[in-house]
Amino acid sequence: MSSGNPCLTCGACCAFFRVSFYWGEIHSDFLVPESLTEPVSPAKMAMQGTNQTQPRCIALEGEVGGCVSCSIYPNRPSPCREFEAFDTDGACNRARAAHGLPPLEVQPIAA
Ligand code: SF4
Ligand code: SF4
Numbered sequence: 001m002s003s004g005n006p007c008l009t010c011g012a013c014c015a016f017f018r019v020s021f022y023w024g025e026i027h028s029d030f031l032v033p034e035s036l037t038e039p040v041s042p043a044k045m046a047m048q049g050t051n052q053t054q055p056r057c058i059a060l061e062g063e064v065g066g067c068v069s070c071s072i073y074p075n076r077p078s079p080c081r082e083f084e085a086f087d088t089d090g091a092c093n094r095a096r097a098a099h100g101l102p103p104l105e106v107q108p109i110a111a
Pocket of ligand 2: 013060073076
């Protein structure tokens, strides 16, 4: 199981970035639960907990670096859907480093 999805034992990005998105995602096919969001501008919402000095999304379950999950995974907003492990701009590893986790270096095998 150790060669599986690294996100299942990480969660660092959910406790590092502000997760903001167009407010319409609450009413789109995503149906992001409004009760877990807060407005950050006239057109944008953010996941509660991510717009603070030490971010941690309200929907993140478990401890970063341990066994984690997203309590609204089927309804997560677009930034979460687009964010990737093994990304090319290093955002994933920046989040991991901030939580003392080693960088992901092995590229996944293409499907
Ligand atoms: S920081 Fe990277 S490895 Fe960790 S949960 Fe986010 S995308 Fe996955
Ligand atoms: S909604 Fe889920 S995937 Fe997105 S930041 Fe929160 S816990 Fe992470």
